[in-house]
Amino acid sequence: MRTLSEWSSRMAIVLRLASFLAYRQVRRGSLWTNLLITSVMALTFLNLIFIGGILVGLIESASTANRTLYTGDVLISATQTRPYIEDSPSAIALVRSLPWVEALSARYTGIADVEAGYRSKTNYTDIPNETNALLTGINPMDEDAVSGLRSRVIAGSYLDPQDSEAILMGADKLYQYSPIDTPGLRTLKDVAIGDRVRIKVGPHVKEFTVKGIVKGKVQEIDSRIFMLDTSLRELLGRADKSVNEIAINTFTDEGAVFTKEALVRSGLSERARVQTWVDAQPKFIRDIKDTFALLGNIVGTIGLIVSSITIFIVIFINAVTRRKYIGILRGIGVDASVIELSYVMQALFYATVGTVVGALVLFCIIKPWIDVHPINFPFSDGVLSVTAVGTSLRGALLIVASLIAGYVPARMIVKQNTLDAILGR
Amino acid sequence: MTKAKKRVSTQVSPLIAVCSLTKTFHVGDAEVRALRGVSFTVREGEFVAITGRSGSGKSTLLYQLGALDHPTSGEVIIDGVDITRISGKRRTAFRLDKLGYVFQDYALLPELTATENVMVPLMMQGVSTDGARRKSAEALQRVGLGDRLLNRPSQLSGGQQQRVAIARAIAHEPKILFADEPTANLDSETSETILDLFIELNRFGQTILMVTHEKEYASITGRVIMLADGEMVSDKSPKRVQSRV
Numbered sequence: 001m002r003t004l005s006e007w008s009s010r011m012a013i014v015l016r017l018a019s020f021l022a023y024r025q026v027r028r029g030s031l032w033t034n035l036l037i038t039s040v041m042a043l044t045f046l047n048l049i050f051i052g053g054i055l056v057g058l059i060e061s062a063s064t065a066n067r068t069l070y071t072g073d074v075l076i077s078a079t080q081t082r083p084y085i086e087d088s089p090s091a092i093a094l095v096r097s098l099p100w101v102e103a104l105s106a107r108y109t110g111i112a113d114v115e116a117g118y119r120s121k122t123n124y125t126d127i128p129n130e131t132n133a134l135l136t137g138i139n140p141m142d143e144d145a146v147s148g149l150r151s152r153v154i155a156g157s158y159l160d161p162q163d164s165e166a167i168l169m170g171a172d173k174l175y176q177y178s179p180i181d182t183p184g185l186r187t188l189k190d191v192a193i194g195d196r197v198r199i200k201v202g203p204h205v206k207e208f209t210v211k212g213i214v215k216g217k218v219q220e221i222d223s224r225i226f227m228l229d230t231s232l233r234e235l236l237g238r239a240d241k242s243v244n245e246i247a248i249n250t251f252t253d254e255g256a257v258f259t260k261e262a263l264v265r266s267g268l269s270e271r272a273r274v275q276t277w278v279d280a281q282p283k284f285i286r287d288i289k290d291t292f293a294l295l296g297n298i299v300g301t302i303g304l305i306v307s308s309i310t311i312f313i314v315i316f317i318n319a320v321t322r323r324k325y326i327g328i329l330r331g332i333g334v335d336a337s338v339i340e341l342s343y344v345m346q347a348l349f350y351a352t353v354g355t356v357v358g359a360l361v362l363f364c365i366i367k368p369w370i371d372v373h374p375i376n377f378p379f380s381d382g383v384l385s386v387t388a389v390g391t392s393l394r395g396a397l398l399i400v401a402s403l404i405a406g407y408v409p410a411r412m413i414v415k416q417n418t419l420d421a422i423l424g425r
Numbered sequence: 426m427t428k429a430k431k432r433v434s435t436q437v438s439p440l441i442a443v444c445s446l447t448k449t450f451h452v453g454d455a456e457v458r459a460l461r462g463v464s465f466t467v468r469e470g471e472f473v474a475i476t477g478r479s480g481s482g483k484s485t486l487l488y489q490l491g492a493l494d495h496p497t498s499g500e501v502i503i504d505g506v507d508i509t510r511i512s513g514k515r516r517t518a519f520r521l522d523k524l525g526y527v528f529q530d531y532a533l534l535p536e537l538t539a540t541e542n543v544m545v546p547l548m549m550q551g552v553s554t555d556g557a558r559r560k561s562a563e564a565l566q567r568v569g570l571g572d573r574l575l576n577r578p579s580q581l582s583g584g585q586q587q588r589v590a591i592a593r594a595i596a597h598e599p600k601i602l603f604a605d606e607p608t609a610n611l612d613s614e615t616s617e618t619i620l621d622l623f624i625e626l627n628r629f630g631q632t633i634l635m636v637t638h639e640k641e642y643a644s645i646t647g648r649v650i651m652l653a654d655g656e657m658v659s660d661k662s663p664k665r666v667q668s669r670v
Contacts, residue, residue, distance in 0.1 A: 013549065013551050016554065017545070017548045017549055020554070024537055025536050028536040028577070325534055325535075328532040329534070329545070332520070332521070332525075332526060332545065332546050332594075333520040333521025333549055334517075334521075334545060335514070335517055335549065336514075336517070418493055419488055
């Protein structure tokens with residue numbers, strides 16, 4: 001039975017000689033072999049991160065767009081039992097008084113029928129070119145300050161405060177942008193900038209000019225029609241100033257939570273729904289996010305298994321081609337543990353360098369490029385979602401897998417008959 | 426206990442005692458008996474040549490003596506230890522402590538310099554890196570390669586590589602030095618240099634067992650064991666030994 005000091009001095013010998021051999025084998029090995037193995041590791045690491053990152057990024061991008069364009073950091077909206085936020089002016093005044101609030105946009109909403117091409121219609125039996133939409137009355141300056149809606153105008157131009165007879169059409173309401181035409185989901189055909197459309201809300205009918213078309217890949221924006229708040233109030237026949245939504249931007253992320261808490265404490269939550277942008281996310285986004293995260297993990301796990309097999313093959317080939325030398329080391333009395341550890345150290349080196357190279361490529365090239373050139377998906381601009389913690393975790397997993405995948409083939413070769421290895425039998 | 430074993434135990438502590446050693450290989454359905462009951466002893470300080478024709482079993486015998494292979498039956502007692510009965514891990518440790526090898530094709534590690542090749546067994550014995558480097562340099566100087574310490578095997582000639590292999594085999598001061606056809610890949614002039622080196626080592630007390638198929642090279646040793654078809658057919662002291670040394 002070995003004593004602790006014998007064991008520790010034995011371990012020191014094993015470590016010293018293993019690192020001696022590993023260092024020289026890597027440093028004086030073929031440059032091309034080292035480059036090849038490191039490249040395989042780096043690509044394996046990227047594979048581990050990329051697919052999951054894109055899947056999660058796709059939904060995070062949709063979630064971010066929903067926050068930016070629709071909810072802001074905090075959204076106050078009418079409850080399901082009330083048509084609007086009661087005593088809106090005092091609610092708006094309260095919000096403006098909070099120190100965390102950067103900007104707010106009060107929105108009026110109402111359902112309307114929208115008809116186009118009615119002037120050129122010759123036969124009254126023709127099916128009218130119409131759809132229905134949620135009208136949203138805004139102060140263009142306030143709305144742009146909160147959501148940056150102006151930047152989402154893809155044709156025409158944004159509303160000015162004097163545009164009392166102009167509207168912005170959500171792209172989903174136009175056939176040319178959303179070619180869907182089913183009985184329950186109709187779109188307007190042949191509508192261009194400058195065309196007149198007729199909007200009907202109950203008994204009230206008024207013509208508006210299409211000044212611009214907005215598209216933000218957020219349903220709440222793309223399926224709405226925006227006009228001045230004064231125009232909508234007039235159309236709805238509303239004399240009061242009770243709004244339906246108040247979107248608020250705060251200076252910081254924590255400010256959103258503090259704002260919500262302050263509003264809830266004030267009693268506003270009894271007459272309106274107060275949500276942070278997280279609470280206000282549509283359920284399908286949260287569900288898809290969970291699903292995609294799961295898919296990302298599954299793909300990541302498969303990637304990790306493939307990586308392990310790749311590393312195993314690389315180390316195995318490396319060990320097999322060096323089988324004779326492993327036999328010689330065994331023949332001259334080098335313990336199996338030294339040889340195994342030297343291969344584990346080499347695997348550790350390749351995995352670490354591969355991971356670092358992969359991380360540099362990821363954070364210095366791929367991610368910045370995709371941030372500037374998002375992948376154009378129908379429902380969001382796909383970005384690469386990677387975090388330092390997630391990347392470190394995957395890097396650590398890859399390194400652990402490499403250690404195992406490096407040890408096993410070395411063990412298999414070392415276990416073979418020493419003489420057969422030396423003689424190449 | 427067999428007669429052979431009794432005979433061995435009565436001798437005055439030979440360094441190597443081989444008793445009824447057999448080794449059988451199976452090639453397909455065929456059985457090849459490479460060693461057939463070989464027995465002999467070697468005293469400390471002897472220089473023994475094992476010779477015979479190709480396929481006579483001389484290399485197979487060396488592998489059994491060098492604890493690189495397991496015999497089918499029989500005993501190999503080296504320095505009081507029956508190496509046929511010890512586990513793989515202990516055999517490795519035994520090889521490190523007691524034995525040194527010189528292989529036919531030098532068997533140097535290509536990524537390591539001459540010094541580093543020699544350092545490996547020393548470091549495995551627990552010698553510090555600096556100590557191993559110093560001892561390696563001494564061993565290389567002893568074999569005449571003091572000016573080639575930092576050369577890698579690919580930068581050395583065949584004879585120089587074999588001398589590095591000899592330095593590696595002797596640096597940790599083994600009890601026995603095994604050499605398997607150490608001159609087979611060398612020209613005659615270089616071969617004689619290597620053999621002179623063995624003679625020199627033996628003069629300082631190094632026990633050497635060398636396999637060779639060259640009768641002339643065998644004749645420079647103190648004792649020649651000849652094998653034929655796996656059996657020991659002669660065990661003589663050559664006449665030319667004294668004149669050469």
